[in-house]
Amino acid sequence: MDYFLQQLVNGITLGGVYALIALGYTMVYGIIQLINFAHGEFFAAGGYMGVIIISYLSAQGMSPVLCIALGLGLTMGYCALLAMAVEKVAYKPLRSSSRLSVLLSALGMSIFLQNGLMLTQGVYDKAYPTEMTAGGFHFGNVVVSYMQIYIVLITAALLICLNLLVFKTRIGKAMRATAQDKVMSALVGINSNKIISLTFAIGAGLAAAAGIMVGFYYGSVNYSMGFVPGIKAFAAAVLGGIGNITGAMVGGLIIGMVEIFAAGYLSSEYKDVFAFIILIAVLYFRPTGIMGENVDDTRV
Amino acid sequence: MKRILALILVLAMTLASASAFAETLKLGSMSPLTGPYAADGNDIANGVRTAIEVVKAEGGIPGFDDITLSAQDTACDPRQAVAAANKLINEEVAAVIGAYCSSATLPASETLDEEDIIMLTPGSTNEKVTERGLKNIFRTCGRDDDQSKAALRFMKEYLKAKTIYLVDDKTAYSQGLADNVEKGCPAAGIKVLGHEHVNQGDKDFSAVLTKVKAAKPDVFYVSLQNSATGALLIIQAKRMGIDAVYLAQDAVYHPQLIKIAKKDANGMFLTFGYVDPNTPSYKQFIKFYEPKYGKPGAYSTYAYDSAMAYMAAVKKAGSTDLDKVRAALLSMEFKGASKSFKYKENGDSGSNYIIRKIENGKYVDFWNAQTGKKY
Numbered sequence: 001m002d003y004f005l006q007q008l009v010n011g012i013t014l015g016g017v018y019a020l021i022a023l024g025y026t027m028v029y030g031i032i033q034l035i036n037f038a039h040g041e042f043f044a045a046g047g048y049m050g051v052i053i054i055s056y057l058s059a060q061g062m063s064p065v066l067c068i069a070l071g072l073g074l075t076m077g078y079c080a081l082l083a084m085a086v087e088k089v090a091y092k093p094l095r096s097s098s099r100l101s102v103l104l105s106a107l108g109m110s111i112f113l114q115n116g117l118m119l120t121q122g123v124y125d126k127a128y129p130t131e132m133t134a135g136g137f138h139f140g141n142v143v144v145s146y147m148q149i150y151i152v153l154i155t156a157a158l159l160i161c162l163n164l165l166v167f168k169t170r171i172g173k174a175m176r177a178t179a180q181d182k183v184m185s186a187l188v189g190i191n192s193n194k195i196i197s198l199t200f201a202i203g204a205g206l207a208a209a210a211g212i213m214v215g216f217y218y219g220s221v222n223y224s225m226g227f228v229p230g231i232k233a234f235a236a237a238v239l240g241g242i243g244n245i246t247g248a249m250v251g252g253l254i255i256g257m258v259e260i261f262a263a264g265y266l267s268s269e270y271k272d273v274f275a276f277i278i279l280i281a282v283l284y285f286r287p288t289g290i291m292g293e294n295v296d297d298t299r300v
Numbered sequence: 301m302k303r304i305l306a307l308i309l310v311l312a313m314t315l316a317s318a319s320a321f322a323e324t325l326k327l328g329s330m331s332p333l334t335g336p337y338a339a340d341g342n343d344i345a346n347g348v349r350t351a352i353e354v355v356k357a358e359g360g361i362p363g364f365d366d367i368t369l370s371a372q373d374t375a376c377d378p379r380q381a382v383a384a385a386n387k388l389i390n391e392e393v394a395a396v397i398g399a400y401c402s403s404a405t406l407p408a409s410e411t412l413d414e415e416d417i418i419m420l421t422p423g424s425t426n427e428k429v430t431e432r433g434l435k436n437i438f439r440t441c442g443r444d445d446d447q448s449k450a451a452l453r454f455m456k457e458y459l460k461a462k463t464i465y466l467v468d469d470k471t472a473y474s475q476g477l478a479d480n481v482e483k484g485c486p487a488a489g490i491k492v493l494g495h496e497h498v499n500q501g502d503k504d505f506s507a508v509l510t511k512v513k514a515a516k517p518d519v520f521y522v523s524l525q526n527s528a529t530g531a532l533l534i535i536q537a538k539r540m541g542i543d544a545v546y547l548a549q550d551a552v553y554h555p556q557l558i559k560i561a562k563k564d565a566n567g568m569f570l571t572f573g574y575v576d577p578n579t580p581s582y583k584q585f586i587k588f589y590e591p592k593y594g595k596p597g598a599y600s601t602y603a604y605d606s607a608m609a610y611m612a613a614v615k616k617a618g619s620t621d622l623d624k625v626r627a628a629l630l631s632m633e634f635k636g637a638s639k640s641f642k643y644k645e646n647g648d649s650g651s652n653y654i655i656r657k658i659e660n661g662k663y664v665d666f667w668n669a670q671t672g673k674k675y
Contacts, residue, residue: 003514010506115334123338125528127560130535138541141513145539218503219535220528220560224336228501263507269470269497271507 002141007264008257013148013217015256016155020210021233022240022248023162024203030243031179031199033099037106038086039207040230041113042079046208047221048117050075051126054212064132072154072212076205083204084197086113092193110226117223125220133216147217154213158206159249165202166245175199179243232259235279241289250290254278325364325614327352327607328388330381330398330408331423333373336501337526339556339597340400344422345371346593347603348397351611354588361615374408376401376471376525381408389415394620397606400599401525402426403472409437416622420610422602425550426472430647435626438643440606440636441599442573442651444473447549448480450653450669451571455519456488457672458655459545465517466495467508467533471525477549478523493517500525505533509540520544527554527598531561538564545569550653553598558661565658569666574654575601575638585637605636609643 021043028036054071058064090109094102136145166172177185178195186192214229215221236255240247255275262274282290329348331341352367360367370391372384381404388396389411395418399405405424412419413436420438421429427445430437455461464485468478478495485492493515496508512520520542524530530552537546546568553572558565576582585604589596613628614620633642641649654675655667665675 003510006510006513007507010504010510014504014506118334118338123334123342124556125339125531125560127531127556127562130562136539143539143541214503218532220532222336222528224334224501225503228503259504260507264510267496268502268505268508269499272499 003264005139005142007260009142009144009148010264011257011260012253013151013256014260015253016151017210017214017217017252018229018233018236018256019249019252020155020158020206020213021229022236022252023159023245024207025234025237026240026242026245026248027199027203029237031175031196032091032095032102034091034102034106035234036200036203037103037230038090038109038113039203040226040233041110041117042083042204042226043207043211043214043229044117044221044223044226045082045113046075046079046204046211047215047225048121048126048211048223049078049208050212051128051215051221054132055129058129058132068132068212068216072209075212076208079204079208079211080201083200087197087200092196114223114226121223123223125222127220128215130216130219145217147213151213151217154209158209162202162206162245171195171198232275235276239279239282239289241291244289244291247289247291254290323364324366324368325361325611325620326391326393327367327369327610328391328393328396328398329369329371329603330374330384330388330396330404331371331400331603332376332404333371335375335377336529337376337400339528339554340423340526340551340599341373341376343593343597343600344398344400344603345369346589347422347596347600348607350585350589350593350600351604351607354584354608355611357588361611363618367611372398374399374401374404376404378403378407381405382411384408385411388412389417393417394614395420395610395625397422397603397610399424401471401473402429402476405429406472409434412436418610418622418625420606422606423599424473426476428472434647436622438606438609438629438647438649440602440609440638440641440649441550442653443648444477445480446651447571447653448477448484450651450655451481451521451547451549452484452488452490453669453672454569454571454655454667455490455547458667458674459519461490461518461545463491463493463515463517464519464521465493465512465515465544466521466523467505467512468495468497468523469500469502469525469529470497471500473551474523474525474549478521481521481523490519498524502529503532505536506540509533509537509542512537512544513540513542517544520546522546522548522552524548525551527552527557528560531557531559531565534561534568535564547571550598553656553663555595555597558658558663563661566660568658570656570658570663571653571669572598572656572663573602573638574652574665579635579637579640581635582637601636601638605634605638605641608636609634 024039057067090105133147174190236251240251259271263271331344333341374381385408400423402424425444468474548570550572617624617628657666
């Protein structure tokens with residue numbers, strides 16, 4: 001029983017991280033039908049910017065909580081700006097061309113950003129000040145570290161904020177309108193370029209938050225860290241129904257759990273195999289994903 | 301008049317022959333400069349660069365007016381390694397220092413062998429590397445079968461371990477080594493509780509570690525291809541509360557292991573080739589290396605020694621011809637920065653694995669696997 005509970009805790013944490021990254025994929029896909037392959041790089045860039053800012057702040061003698069909160073905010077802002085810049089340079093000029101050319105542009109951007117990170121930050125891993133968040137609770141044999149709790153809490157908070165933004169504000173309404181029909185929404189006075197830009201910014205901000213939490217949770221970041229979680233999160237987004245916010249959360253949790261339980265009860269060699277078997281099975285029986293991809297109301 | 305003409309002719313001929321002899325010695329290096337093993341790969345390239353600087357500072361090699369390096373990236377990938385080998389062949393290098401991953405060295409050495417280009421590997425410890433009868437391959441580091449013996453002897457005689465759990469990440473090197481250890485366990489009276497394989501590039505080991513924790517082994521053997529991944533695994537294992545003895549190997553050995561895992565790394569044991577930092581060769585190496593490239597990694601000295609040995613052999617042979625250089629390499633004794641060694645017929649240079657321990661954020665020599673005594 002302890003074993004099961006421990007694996008459950010592991011699975012929820014990993015799922016939370018995937019969910020945060022998956023949101024960026026799903027939002028961008030929802031609004032311009034683009035699979036943004038560069039999204040994993042925002043996650044990596046966030047991880048790096050986070051450790052740079054947090055180390056600097058803590059060297060100034062700031063308290064750990066303040067350091068992390070400020071670091072999280074600044075890094076999310078930085079990645080949001082980075083994503084807007086990427087969108088302006090790599091995607092906007094191609095908006096009227098075929099979907100394939102935008103996709104290739106996204107792949108190119110991913111390689112560019114990853115190598116940029118390698119050249120500016122070096123090939124060595126950068127260590128996180130893990131002592132800031134060390135420790136945890138012991139329930140019998142089950143260990144729940146503070147960082148796991150933070151990941152779940154911060155992920156939940158960000159998801160609630162995102163839902164409020166999308167469904168309760170005028171900006172959210174404009175985003176949903178743009179997703180449904182770009183031309184029509186432009187006719188009623190919505191600046192669709194601005195809305196698209198904003199969508200990229202929000203997605204990248206969430207990925208940046210995931211980058212920092214992963215840095216603290218695992219202990220270090222490196223320039224190539226965006227690739228694998230990027231693929232997994234993309235799978236999560238498709239699993240939940242791409243374009244669907246709730247779907248991305250559900251998909252992320254499922255992929256995380258399946259991976260952990262496959263590794264825990266079968267063999268860790270096959271954990272990715274099982275994660276993708278689930279994906280294929282769901283797509284076979286429900287091509288639009290678990291939550292469906294064309295529910296206009298919930299689609300951004 | 302005739303005399304003067306003859307003199308001029310002789311002069312012209314010597315000048316011509318001098319310029320024909322004065323050529324550039326082109327070396328190539330192969331190691332993962334990008335990807336997850338980029339840290340070790342750059343250590344290797346920098347080790348070779350340092351060797352070239354040292355030789356140049358000492359006056360170079362007679363007959364060559366310059367020594368250059370073409371550093372190629374293998375990304376630890378067999379296919380890219382062969383492509384890198386072909387690129388170096390086109391660039392007409394005289395010798396190649398590399399590669400790092402055994403899975404890259406194995407195919408690349410065969411490509412280079414077809415062109416009679418010598419290859420000195422500073423880091424590929426898989427046994428097969430020198431057991432294919434290739435005459436172009438030399439190995440400056442140790443061998444995995446010797447490394448696993450050192451680990452087994454340490455577990456049996458010093459730790460008196462009864463049970464073990466192994467984790468590797470499925471490369472020719474990391475899995476080969478873990479398999480060797482596993483095979484030797486019954487003879488050493490150690491029960492294998494489990495042997496898990498994780499994927500390369502994984503960051504989350506919580507599921508596997510929960511398994512290890514439930515099995516309660518005496519020794520937790522970590523055989524990963526990369527030190528940063530090793531650090532992540534150690535951090536998570538400590539957080540999970542696995543209180544086994546942690547034993548790892550030479551690919552996990554790197555200054556960045558301590559840098560990332562910090563105090564979680566304390567108390568951990570690693571098998572690693574013995575390096576004496578007090579030899580004149582090491583001191584000379586570090587004098588040139590550290591100001592430019594920072595603290596040397598696990599394989600910097602081996603790469604440096606490989607390049608130094610090759611250049612010394614070229615100097616002795618007076619040629620870059622494979623057979624002549626090979627004969628020179630086999631006949632010479634080297635006092636390297638990593639160890640003193642002499643290449644054997646199959647290209648091996650002997651292993652000198654010892655057990656090192658991490659104490660207070662530093663690597664210290666702990667146990668001599670040859671004598672079975674503590675340092």
